[in-house]
Amino acid sequence: MPSTIKEASLKLDFIVVGGGLAGFAVAYALCKAGHRVRVLEKHPSLGMPAGGLRVPPNMSKILKNWVGEEELRKTAVRNVGTPWYDMDTGEQMGYAEWKPAVMEETGGEFLMMKHEDVHRLLHTLAIAAGAKIQFGATVTSVTPGDPKPLVTLATGETLMADVIIGADGSTSMVRRMVLGREDDAEPGGFTVFGGSVSADEMKKYPELEKWATSEEHAKKEFALQLYWPDEDSGTTENDKESWHDVVSVDTVNFDSCSPKSVKFPLIGECSLE
Ligand SMILES: Cc1cc2nc3c(=O)[nH]c(=O)nc-3n(C[C@H](O)[C@H](O)[C@H](O)COP(=O)(O)OP(=O)(O)OC[C@H]3O[C@@H](n4cnc5c(N)ncnc54)[C@H](O)[C@@H]3O)c2cc1C
Known part of the structure; x- marks a missing residue:
């Protein structure tokens, strides 16, 4: 080590x-x-308990250097791309592909790991x-x-x-x-929830099955991160930013989202960690 x-x-x-x-x-x-x-x-x-962590190349190259590729592979999966969806309509807006040539330029890989x-x-x-x-x-x-x-x-x-x-x-x-004073960081107005869901659970839903079974993504478990307007998130300004506060999905207001896009947070009635 x-x-x-x-x-x-x-x-x-x-x-x-x-x-x-x-x-x-x-x-x-x-x-x-x-x-x-x-x-x-x-x-x-x-x-x-904590959620999934995106490990961008600037971090993954340090981890690889510190623990070696073999050790890292035991708990990390490579992120090949990120699809973007419109939460109002559920339509796919775009796809950011982490192309190998670009990753090579950065000197690392884009990994997904558990915090x-x-x-x-x-x-x-x-x-x-x-x-x-x-x-x-x-x-x-x-x-x-x-x-x-x-x-x-x-x-x-x-x-x-x-x-x-x-x-x-x-x-x-x-x-x-x-x-010597309070930090002047201003809240961004969004609450970020993180959680994970098993591929088996995703396969029960036609809209999600393609992710669970695609060759590119087929894995046992998927991380999800939700960026939610503070006012609908069930959190208050007194809540501290933390990896470890478990929030029940019941407190989040999904009314403004299309039924398609709320499927992710609702499956398995998982707690958002
Ligand atoms: C929901 C969420 C998702 C995120 N997702 C990502 C991501 O995908 N990729 C990414 O790179 N970054 C992500 N971030 C940012 C990420 O949290 C940071 O990059 C990283 O975890 C920060 O680590 P840290 O050690 O600085 O802080 P923290 O993880 O906050 O650790 C601070 C530690 O200090 C301890 N502590 C605090 N006060 C005291 C005290 N008075 N005495 C003793 N101990 C104390 C706390 O218990 C805690 O363990 C995310 C953040 C959040 C909240």
Whole structure:
């Protein structure tokens, strides 16, 4: 798994706040460069349910370099193209084909993976390279250093390091502290739902069967992502952006969509994860 771990001429202590994809990836890269890294993640464990992840070439080439093609193939499928549908009429508007020549130019592939598989891969890499990963550790504040910065955990414990890295997601507390003010990101007005559905389930519906059985796409499981106007999504402005909040399809308002296009979210009465 991890390639050679270097001996850093100045070995530093890093604390990474947040053990998502970014937290584990940076922990691995820093350990490989010879530093000591401790990751603090508020969730209790790995393996929380999450949806499908599009892994574009800029990410897939790094993963391939880190774990090798064979390992990646165990959990990834190649995305050969993306069809676009009009949600009002259900008609296909276009098809973005990820042509091999274009992919070659990017140096990677467009892969589809489960978020939790990528998360687990990066966790394994980081641990093998020597990172200390602590689950169930919620950071409540970060204090700039004199002489060194420190983090305070919900338990009241404080931890010091040479460098603290904020990898605590889109509503980052660390970024707020660095900026000295609230982040000015404006909500886009859309809620994104992700989920997965088995090919067997899709085959029960004539409109979806062609995807489940086509040579190009035939796979056991399909990921779906829905971009929904906030006002019809059943979410409120207090809901936090997260991979792990499970939302019942019953709370989403499908009235404005054609019956054809709502088939996807409705099949199997799956929870949208
Ligand atoms: C529904 C959805 C679909 C997406 N789909 C894609 C996609 O297909 N492809 C893609 O490239 N990107 C996608 N993104 C963007 C994607 O989330 C990011 O690219 C990537 O997952 C961000 O990883 P991260 O580690 O920066 O943040 P996160 O995954 O948000 O991880 C942050 C971590 O920090 C932890 N944390 C937060 N605060 C604290 C604290 N105070 N103390 C301790 N721990 C804390 C959280 O528990 C979490 O584990 C999607 C995002 C969403 C929400």
